[in-house]
Amino acid sequence: MKKHRFKKDCASPGKDQVSELLILPDGQILVHNLTPAFAGLLRELNPDDEQISSRVTRHISPRL
Amino acid sequence: MICAEPVTQCRNVLGRPVIARARARIARTMLADCRFCAHDCGVNRLAGENGLCHAGAEAHFFCAQIEVSDELELIPTFAVALSGCDLRCDFCITGASSWNPQAGAGFDARTMAVKAETALRNGARTIMVLGGEPTIHLPAALEFVSLLPETAKLIWKTNAHGSALARELLDGMFDVWLADFKFGNDACAQQLSKTPDYVRIVQENLLGAAEHSELIVRHLLMPGHVDCCWQPVAEWLAAELPGVKVNLRSGFWPAWQAARHAELRRTVSRPENARAVDLAQRLGLNLVS
Numbered sequence: 001m002k003k004h005r006f007k008k009d010c011a012s013p014g015k016d017q018v019s020e021l022l023i024l025p026d027g028q029i030l031v032h033n034l035t036p037a038f039a040g041l042l043r044e045l046n047p048d049d050e051q052i053s054s055r056v057t058r059h060i061s062p063r064l
Numbered sequence: 065m066i067c068a069e070p071v072t073q074c075r076n077v078l079g080r081p082v083i084a085r086a087r088a089r090i091a092r093t094m095l096a097d098c099r100f101c102a103h104d105c106g107v108n109r110l111a112g113e114n115g116l117c118h119a120g121a122e123a124h125f126f127c128a129q130i131e132v133s134d135e136l137e138l139i140p141t142f143a144v145a146l147s148g149c150d151l152r153c154d155f156c157i158t159g160a161s162s163w164n165p166q167a168g169a170g171f172d173a174r175t176m177a178v179k180a181e182t183a184l185r186n187g188a189r190t191i192m193v194l195g196g197e198p199t200i201h202l203p204a205a206l207e208f209v210s211l212l213p214e215t216a217k218l219i220w221k222t223n224a225h226g227s228a229l230a231r232e233l234l235d236g237m238f239d240v241w242l243a244d245f246k247f248g249n250d251a252c253a254q255q256l257s258k259t260p261d262y263v264r265i266v267q268e269n270l271l272g273a274a275e276h277s278e279l280i281v282r283h284l285l286m287p288g289h290v291d292c293c294w295q296p297v298a299e300w301l302a303a304e305l306p307g308v309k310v311n312l313r314s315g316f317w318p319a320w321q322a323a324r325h326a327e328l329r330r331t332v333s334r335p336e337n338a339r340a341v342d343l344a345q346r347l348g349l350n351l352v353s
Binding site: 010011016018020022024030031033034035036039051054055056057058 | 124125126127129131132133136139140143157167168187285303315317331350
């Protein structure tokens with residue numbers, strides 16, 4: 001199992017977003033702290049995945 | 065100003081921000097004899113003493129962003145994760161920040177409220193306060209609530225290990241309690257999170273939360289813990305909180321110090337997941353995702 005982490009935390013002044021994912025040997029992807037942007041990326045990778053599609057939100061800006 | 069009336073009547077008159085502000089002040093003074101969680105340490109956090117959570121008087125946060133991984137009815141949510149926790153779950157997915165109340169940046173309620181309002185304008189449906197465990201930072205959490213719009217839908221994401229005192233301060237402040245019921249017996253709770261008397265405390269909190277807020281109960285399915293943890297949790301929910309929304313989460317991964325426990329060195333298998341869902345359906349649980 002390989003864990004990818006985009007950034008240590010999102011509290012730093014850079015205001016980066018954080019999502020963590022774990023890719024299992026059978027192709028399953030587990031995600032923690034899923035952001036809208038990352039949900040969109042995952043849907044592009046697998047448009048038929050209903051679990052991700054239901055979480056993709058249109059018209060939302062990550063800007064805070 | 066403290067309103068002695070039931071909180072629903074009180075809130076209609078004064079409004080949530082006003083009550084939250086008053087309670088934030090009370091909560092801050094209570095840091096001198098901290099009993100926010102069920103560990104009931106009684107330490108003086110204002111004087112630099114630390115209880116089991118090691119939290120000081122000021123809150124830190126390690127993440128604040130819009131997320132879509134929570135329950136569908138709550139997302140997109142602006143999630144503010146406060147650092148530190150009163151539990152010591154070896155499998156905690158945010159262990160480094162949850163076990164360290166100094167992790168991240170200092171929490172300024174006013175600055176965070178501005179970010180939250182911006183998030184609402186940008187499409188977030190709810191604002192979620194979580195941790196770590198936010199109960200140990202009640203003064204900061206209540207101050208944050210006091211600065212948010214009355215109409216905002218607020219979510220309290222908790223481990224349900226708070227004290228009765230904490231529940232009183234939280235009464236009526238959050239629209240939804242999103243509460244974990246992690247372990248189905250005290251032996252697993254002690255072994256995996258070093259928490260005594262876990263089941264009774266969580267059950268008390270869930271029943272209390274259901275009285276004054278909408279409640280969603282989460283159970284993170286753990287490998288090797290379907291029979292000992294999920295089954296008793298599911299049976300209790302079916303018997304004591306029939307119809308309550310339950311989110312059975314199967315996305316466990318062996319994070320933090322999970323490898324200390326042999327059975328937690330893997331993810332949940334498909335047969336385990338299927339068995340857990342089957343049990344939930346047989347018991348008639350109201351599963352949400």
